[in-house]
Amino acid sequence: MKKTTLLCVLAMSAAASFCAVADAATKRLNIVFCFADDWGRYANCYTAIETRPSINQVLKTPVIDRVAREGVLFKNAFVTAPSCTPCRSSLLSGQYFFRTRRGAILQGAQWDASIPSYPLLLRDAGYHIGKSHKVWSPGTPTDAPYGGQQYAYEKAGRDFCDFSENATKLVQGGMTFEAAKQKILAQVRDNFDAFLADRKPGQPFCYWFGPTLTHRAYEKDSGKALWGIEPDSVKGKLPKLMPDVPEVRADVTDYMGEIQAWDAGVGVLLQKLETIGELDNTLVVISGDHGMPGVPGGKCNLYDFGVGVALVARVPGGKGGRVVDDFVNLMDLAPTFLEAGGLKPPDVMTGRGFMNILRSAKSGLVDPSRTWVVTGRERHVAAAREGNLPYPHRALRTENFLYVRNFAPDRWPMGKPNFTSRADLPSADALEHNTFIAFADMDASPTKAWLVSQYALPEWQWHYDYAFAKRPAEQLFDLHKDPDQTVNVADDPAYADTKREMAARLVKILTEANDPRVIGDGQTFERSPFTDPEPIRPGKKGGKKRAK
DSSP: OHHEEEEEHHHHHHHHHHHHHHHHHOOOEEEEEEEETTOOOGGGGGGTTTTSGGGGGOOOHHHHHHHHHEEEEEEEOOOSSSSHHHHHHHHHHOOOGGSSSSGGGTOOOOOOOTTTOOOHHHTTOEEEEEEEEOOSSSOOOTSSSSOOGBBBBTTTGGGGGGGGHHHHHHHHHTOOHHHHHHHHHHHHHHHHHHHTTTTTTTTEEEEEEOTTTTSOOOOOTTTHHHEEEEOGGTTTSSSSSOOHHHHHHHHHHHHHHHHHHHHHHHHHHHHHHTTTTGGEEEEEEEEEEOSSSSTTTTOOOOOHHHHBBOEEOOOOOOOOSEEEEEEEEGGGHHHHHHHHHOOOOOOTTOOOHHHHHHOOOOOOOTTTTOOOOEEEEEOOOGSSSSGGOOOOOEEEESSSEEEEESSOOOOOTTTOOOOOSGGGGHHHHHHHHGGGGTTSOOOOHHHHHHTTTTTTOOGGHHHHHHSSOOOEEEEEEEEETTTTTTOOOOOOGHHHHHHHHHHHHHHHHHHTOOOTTTTTOGGGGGGGGGTTTTTTOOOOOOOOOOOO
C-alpha cells in the first residue's frame, strides 16, 4: 500500500513538473523592448567576443551587461536599413524595409495601415500596449502603427531624450551630476509607472522604451564633464575607418556618455519590474536602430559599423550567460514578440521568430540556417542629391564576407558635397550644427566637421574618400583579413567565384522578397515622395519567407 502511494505521489509530482515547464513555455509573456536611436553595437559586455581593442573596453554599461549575463547576447544582430524610419517600419511589420511602401523612406514617409504591425496584433489579442518617446514618428499620429498619442506615456517629461543637454543645464544651475541624473531618471520611472497603472489586473503588457539621447546632437565635451570619460582613453580603440585624432576622440566620448545614460534608463525599468514582481514574467529585449551617427561608415552605410547593432535579451526560464552566433535581422523581432504572446505571425512577415534561440540552452550557432542577413537603404535625407534621388544599395552579410551592390554608383553615397574647393568649404561650426550644408546623409557632428576640413589634404585623403567619395557598383570585403571592411576585393581575381556566388544569392533573396529595386523595372524608389503621392509599390503583399 505504501509502495502504491509513493508511486502515485511520484507520478503526480512528475506531472506537475511537466505542467510547470509547459506553462513556462506557453504563458503569454510581458514584453519590454528598449530601443535606442542611433545606438550601435556598444556595451561593455561585447568585449567578451571582441578580438581587437574597442571603445567597449572603456564603456560602463552594468545594466545591459546584467541582461546579457542573465540572458542571451547576440553576436550577429543587424538592422534591415541603417536609417530610423525604414528600420522601424521593418521592425514593426516584421518585413524587409523595402516591403513597407512609403515606410521604406525617411522624409515623405507614410505608414500603410494595411500592413500588420506586432503591437496592434498584440493589442487585439488582449495586451496592454504603450510607448515612451520615439517609435515611428513621421506622418500624423494616426498614420503610425504604434506612435499615436493614445499609446504614449510621456507626461512626466522627455528630458531623458536630451540627456547631456539637460543634465549639463542642471549641473550649471548648481546641482551635482548625480542629483541631476536622478532627477531626469525620475521622469523615466514616472512614465513607466503611468503605463503600468493603466494595465488591467493580470493583463499582459507590451512596452516600447524609445529614447533619442544617442541621436545627435550631444552637449559638446559632456562625456568628460559629466561622466569622466577621458578622450585619450579611446586612443587606439577606434576602428580603422575613424580618424584617431583628438577632435574625433572627444566626439566619440560624448557619444559614450549618452550610452552610459541609456544604460541607466534601462536600469530604471528593470528595477521597477523587480519591485512589482514581474521581471520573471517579462521578455526584456535591448537594441538600437543602427550605428553611430555623424561618422564615416556609420549611420546610412551598409558596413557593419552602420548596420550592426547590440542585441541582448532576457527570457523567463531561459539559460543565462549565452553568446549566440546566429544571424538575426531586427525584422525578426516582430514574429518573436508575437510568439511570446502566444500568437502565430502573419504569413506576410518575412522575419523569423527566434524564441527557439532564446529558450535554448546552447551557445554558438543554435539554428544552422541562420548564417546570413540582407540589408539595404534607399532614401534618407530627400535633398541629399539632386532631384531627391535615393542612394540605392543592398548587401549580403555572411560569416566570412560582406557583399554590397550599389545600384547607382554615379551618385554621392552621403549626398552631394556643395563645395568644389578648399576656398568654399563650409565653416566648422556649420558642419557641426547643420546636417544639410554638405553630405546631408551624414549627420552634423564634430567628426564630420573635422573630416570635411581635411578635403584635398593628402594625409587624410583615404579617410575622406572612405566617408564621402563615390563607390563602385560592387564591393566585397573579406572579413577574416579585413574586419573593418576597408579593402574592396571585388575586382581581385582570387575572389571572382565568391563575388559571383554572393551577387547571385543576393539577387535571389531580393527577388523572392519582392524588392521593388530588383523586380520589374526597378524604378519604384526613384520617384520623389514630394511629387508622386504614391511612389512606392512593392510587387506583392506576400512573398517567400526565408528558408527554415
